[in-house]
Amino acid sequence: MALYRLAEDGYIVRTTDNALIPPDPRNSDYQSFLAWSQANTPDPIPKQDLGAVAAEARYLAEVSGILLGGAPILTDRESQGLINGAVALAQINPAILIRFKTATNDFVTLDAQAIFAIGVAVGTHVQNCFARESQVATEIQTNVLATEAQVRARFADLMTPSIGGTP
Numbered sequence: 001m002a003l004y005r006l007a008e009d010g011y012i013v014r015t016t017d018n019a020l021i022p023p024d025p026r027n028s029d030y031q032s033f034l035a036w037s038q039a040n041t042p043d044p045i046p047k048q049d050l051g052a053v054a055a056e057a058r059y060l061a062e063v064s065g066i067l068l069g070g071a072p073i074l075t076d077r078e079s080q081g082l083i084n085g086a087v088a089l090a091q092i093n094p095a096i097l098i099r100f101k102t103a104t105n106d107f108v109t110l111d112a113q114a115i116f117a118i119g120v121a122v123g124t125h126v127q128n129c130f131a132r133e134s135q136v137a138t139e140i141q142t143n144v145l146a147t148e149a150q151v152r153a154r155f156a157d158l159m160t161p162s163i164g165g166t167p
Contacts, residue, residue: 004033005043012042045147050140053151058133061158065103068121072103072160075122086110087119129158 005013010023012033021029033042063076073079086098090112100110100118110118136154139145145154 002040002043003036004040006045015043044143047140050145050148050151051137053148054133054136054140054154057152057155058129058136061132061155062126062129064158065160066121066125067160068118073118073122074103075125080122080126083115083119083122086115090115125158129155132158 001015003015004021005015007013007020012021012023012030013019014021014029014033019029021027021033024030025034065075066073073083086100090096090098094112096112098110098115100108100115102108132155136145136151139154140151145151
């Protein structure tokens with residue numbers, strides 16, 4: 001283990017005491033790191049930490065919502081469960097009309113086909129989020145991704161900021 005390891009946003013961690021050193025040339029600890037790094041290499045950001053970042057980014061993307069035909073659909077875990085229940089009910093009774101509360105707190109009446117479309121769209125979104133996390137895990141292990149910012153950026157296209165996601 002090296003005396004220093006890399007952290008996010010250019011910060012350095014001194015491994016002897018876990019001190020977080022800002023990348024400020026006026027900081028004496030940073031100056032010590034720069035001198036040390038002339039003959040040494042700091043340890044990279046721990047991959048398990050990046051795996052946790054990927055899991056958090058996947059979750060945030062998963063629950064950020066989707067747009068279906070321009071209509072916002074919530075995809076938080078509770079909404080996923082309610083949508084799955086509505087899909088199951090529509091499978092049992094294809095003639096049912098379901099009162100559905102939208103992301104804008106309006107109520108609409110949906111037939112089975114509309115519920116199926118919502119269920120497929122939400123399920124596809126959730127699976128795309130998990131598939132991306134799997135890809136990102138491989139990219140972390142093969143050193144394609146080495147920073148928190150790189151990991152988070154891989155999920156940006158799965159976010160729906162207008163509904164609740166933050167890229």
